[in-house]
Amino acid sequence: MEKTTTRSLLLDEGIILQSGTICRDKINLISGAMTAPLLETIWIFSGYDTEAMERISAIFTHLYHEGREAEMMAILRILYDLSGMKFPEDVELLATHPEARQYFLISFLMDMDDCMHDFISEATGE
Numbered sequence: 001m002e003k004t005t006t007r008s009l010l011l012d013e014g015i016i017l018q019s020g021t022i023c024r025d026k027i028n029l030i031s032g033a034m035t036a037p038l039l040e041t042i043w044i045f046s047g048y049d050t051e052a053m054e055r056i057s058a059i060f061t062h063l064y065h066e067g068r069e070a071e072m073m074a075i076l077r078i079l080y081d082l083s084g085m086k087f088p089e090d091v092e093l094l095a096t097h098p099e100a101r102q103y104f105l106i107s108f109l110m111d112m113d114d115c116m117h118d119f120i121s122e123a124t125g126e
Helices: 001-014 022-046 052-067 069-083 089-094 098-124
Strands: none
Touching: 001 069, 001 089, 022 052, 022 069, 022 089, 022 098, 052 069, 069 098, 089 098
């Protein structure tokens, strides 16, 4: 994708503002909208396996702290493929912008933590 076209798309989607800064609210919305359905599907496919979910969370957290964003995005794509879901176009687009990608990934980690807490609470009857 051409740089000016990518910038135009990022602007059109509200991922970046005219000033060039990222729109954190929009990125949070994208993360929230895609995280719960993906993790719910994985949760069901895993047979409600809390250890499997914790391993997924641990690898994402480790990669984030190591600054390995490309690997995080690759694993996300793999999880979408395995779950039979289409990788979100908004995520594909924001992945082209380093600051937007980084903010998306930390938002994803926080949303994942919330989802995992909900799943584990349900599983243990809390």
